[in-house]
Amino acid sequence: MNWISSLFPKNRRMVHLVTIVILSFILIVGHNVINPYLDQVVLSVFYYPFAKVKNSFVELRAVASKNEILRQKLVYASVTISKYEEASRENKRLRSVLGFKPPFGYSLLPAEIISIGGEHIPVSAVLNKGADDSVFVEQPVINQQGLIGKISMVSKDFATVQLLTDPSNRVAARLAVSREMGIIKYTLAKGMILDNFPNNGHISVGDTILSSGLGGVYPSGLFIGTVKEVNHPEYEPFCKVKVEPAANFHALDELFVLKKEK
């Protein structure tokens, strides 16, 4: 603009003002021809960088909100999956129970465990069946793996099971093959043992131990466990037998109360 101003040195100010007015009028009159091109220049020089930043922010916010929704869906999906997995496990367990038959003269009352008691090992379990379901004290409790224990306490809707892992619980037992007898008990130091088994008896590792039915509480033939280790100490009347319990007392789920059929 200086070269224009130099042409009119005395009215420099007027030249500027007149130029502004003329340029404005040109753009007013020729707005259809000039303005679109000028507009493109202004948009690309001044607006485009900020519009790009704004779009990035808008996209970022959209992505963030989408991310939040997806996170919620993920949590919901993982909860649903864990429910399905639990249902699948339950299905497997119940399928294995389907082929399970009670001893002769008894019927099965299925029950679920509400809570388990015991500090180092589980020694008792509370079932969701009680006196209203014809559950009585001293009824045997089993699962598909084997003998679990007996009912020790009953209320209207609940019953407590004294597990075989309770050191005060004793079961009269015998070997499945040799029919020789002993007493099953649990000690914290040695685990499950077959006590009072004669030193000269016929026993070997892997032998099956069943309930003998002589105690009056448990019917005969309930699977208790297998012989894990046998020691024959000299000059002692009984041998020391360690037993591997048939049931996993750390993973108890559905149990069955054995009810004597009338």
Next chain:
Amino acid sequence: MIKLIPYILYLWLVAMYQVFLKDITSIYGVTINLPVLLVLGVAFYKSEVIACWFGFFVGLVVSAVVPQLMGWNMLIFASVAFLAFHVVIRLNIESLYARLLFILGGVLLYNIIILLLYRSDSIIYSFLTKSLTSAIYTTIIAWFFFLFKDRRITLQKFRSIF
């Protein structure tokens, strides 16, 4: 050329304001009239020619979204700058309140011109809800600006409150 850099930055500020600051700072649809505020500021501190050219280019940047009104906007902004400069040199606008009155008058003048140009159904309603409120909002922002500029509010004073 170096002298032009601040004005180019002002123009970018106007563009940035138009793109996203306008939405962020609006209160119930009432916005700050930053382009007019900048034009008045330049008219207040700079010469007549600079103010008019700056107003001209601010009009160019502002009307990028409505290119058919580009010429009118440039002329209006340049006219506002011209008038503002002559008000500044003819009146004593040194005190804070005089400056705020100058800003309020300038923004109100621009808003009224725009209101008359883009006439809507109810001018009085638009004047009360848009033009006047926008002028007051802009004046409040200018007030804060002057308080900072005159060092009546400083960051140290502000921090000492908390």
